[in-house]
Amino acid sequence: MLAYIIGVVLFALGICVSVALHEAGHMVTAKAFGMKVRRYFVGFGPTVFSFRRGETEYGLKWIPLGGFCDIAGMTALDEVTPDEAPRAMWRFKTWKRTVVMSAGSITHFILGFVVLYLMAVTMGLPNLTPVDTSPVLSATSCARSATTEAQAQDTSCPPGAPRPAEAAGLRAGDKVLAVGGKPVASWTEMLAAVQATKGRTVFDIQRGDQRLALVVDVPQVQRWTSAGVKEVGMIGASPQQPAVTTQYGPVAAIGATFSFTGTMFAETAQRLVEFPERIPAVVTAIFGGERDPNTPVSVVGASRIGGEAVERGIWVLFFFLLASLNFFIGVFNLLPLLPLDGGHIAVVWYERVRDWIRGLRGKAAGGPVDYTRLSGITMVLVLIGGAVTLLTVTADIVNPIRLQ
Structure with missing residues (x-):
């Protein structure tokens, strides 16, 4: 106070x-x-x-x-x-x-x-202009259905919920280069590609100096959107957030x-x-x-x-x-x-x-x-x-x- x-x-x-x-x-x-x-x-x-x-x-x-x-x-x-x-x-x-x-x-x-x-x-x-984040993972989580706005905002994972990204070996810091052979340059592009995917899909990953091909079994879940509830693919991953501020020299x-x-x-x-x-x-x-x-x-x-x-x-x-x-x-x-x-x-x-x-x-x-x-x-x-x-x-x- x-x-x-x-x-x-x-x-x-x-x-x-x-x-x-x-x-x-x-x-x-x-x-x-x-x-x-x-x-x-x-x-x-x-x-x-x-x-x-x-x-x-x-x-x-x-x-x-x-x-x-x-x-x-x-x-x-x-x-x-x-x-x-x-x-x-x-x-x-x-x-x-x-x-x-x-x-x-x-x-x-x-x-x-x-x-x-x-x-x-x-x-x-402050970074005032919204910037589409790079397709780099900050963490992995679960894939679960959410049919209401409140459920969609809830980031907790219920017991037993599938973790496709984690199960496939994806880690925090991995950069997704392509989904199912389709190159992605931003998190928005990656998200759209994942949502349109179902079943076993190859993800091209950049991990440090290595380039890996990991197979993710993408489940279809029901997710709430502003346009209604849709069935989409989901792997359970969150992006690295861009810096809130940018510092400069004198x-x-x-x-x-x-x-x-x-x-x-x-x-x-x-x-x-x-x-x-x-x-x-x-x-x-x-x-x-x-x-x-x-x-x-x-x-x-x-x-x-x-x-x-x-x-x-x-x-x-x-x-x-x-x-x-x-x-x-x-x-x-x-x-x-x-x-x-x-x-x-x-x-x-x-x-x-x-x-x-x-x-x-x-x-x-x-x-x-x-x-x-x-x-x-x-x-x-x-x-x-x-x-x-x-x-x-x-x-x-x-x-x-x-x-x-």
């Missing part, structure tokens, strides 16, 4: 640090371009402490959920003092404002990459991490596309339905999974989740919706394109976008976001996703 609590706290702390650095990304780039940063605070609520260095106030607040960076004049509607007006953010060039507003997401991407790189050179990167890890990051970006984009259609499943889970492991989770849910990972000693999963969450937050924050940073970037580039078109038509540049006209849409999006957050937090409390 203590390990679980430590895991939850560590994961929550990791999220808080990520969000704090997100805001630091805005602050550092804004200062680099000469914009005035009034305040940089970690957390929300009452102030624990603060101090001023130069023109910026830094501090910590009691609720460690995020933080904020107050840049003078982020929009033309923001109130600024006379001395702040020349350095108001909205007066700067489009590309500079874009860099500042995207810096938070870029920070998340950098953090995710660093976490994955450190994983690659220490504990290894140099090779750079390319591997870039490749892995690309895969994670693709997965994140797919998750965002599927996000709306998975919300009904969250509601179902709240009212007692089975929780789909692919449904969205909140910070609460992610922290609970992180705690379980630490409790079981699965640190690879803990850091993978932390990197995944950074990528998700980074991509999500760039969506062209207010009040997200991506929404502000969209408005900035709308102004830029609009003024370019006006210039082609011989007209003067238009003024800054009136954000009050977008307040209705912004409020709707905030309410939707709040509702989704409430649903996922509730589901993660009453019916959380758990490690299998």
Whole structure:
């Protein structure tokens, strides 16, 4: 239990640090371009402490959920003092404002990459792509009928059950080259060949430097499948499982991490596309339905999974989740919706394109976008976001996703 609590706290702390650095990304780039940063605070609520260095106030607040960076004049509607007006953010060039507003997401991407790189050179990167295992035996067992899903998942052997592979002399570590004269290159191919076989069959085996021909008396048994119960051949053998992670050297890890990051970006984009259609499943889970492991989770849910990972000693999963969450937050924050940073970037580039078109038509540049006209849409999006957050937090409390 203590390990679980430590895991939850560590994961929550990791999220808080990520969000704090997100805001630091805005602050550092804004200062680099000469914009005035009034305040940089970690957390929300009452102030624990603060101090001023130069023109910026830094501090910590009691609720460690995020933080904020107050840049003078982020929009033309923001109130600024006379001395702040020349350095108001909205007066700067489009590309500079874009860099500042995207810096938070870029920070998340950098953090995710660093976490994955450190994983690659220490504990290894998870193998995300399913790989068909080589036709190498890890162990022999029995051949028995199983007419239900529960029976099929049961790996125990009843007394007296036939052991065809063992009886023929097959051993752990043997690689099957051919079944009945038909070459096989993967465990899936070998399994299909065995299931289509009956009676005495020659198996070509590679055992170390030796090549052997062993005769297996393959019995036909009834086995449950998703398509129903079928009669298939079975020898009683299990495959060697591929490595869960792959470790790299310091140099090779750079390319591997870039490749892995690309895969994670693709997965994140797919998750965002599927996000709306998975919300009904969250509601179902709240009212007692089975929780789909692919449904969205909140910070609460992610922290609970992180705690379980630490409790079981699965640190690879803990850091993978932390990197995944950074990528998700980074991509999500760039969506062209207010009040997200991506929404502000969209408005900035709308102004830029609009003024370019006006210039082609011989007209003067238009003024800054009136954000009050977008307040209705912004409020709707905030309410939707709040509702989704409430649903996922509730589901993660009453019916959380758990490690299998």
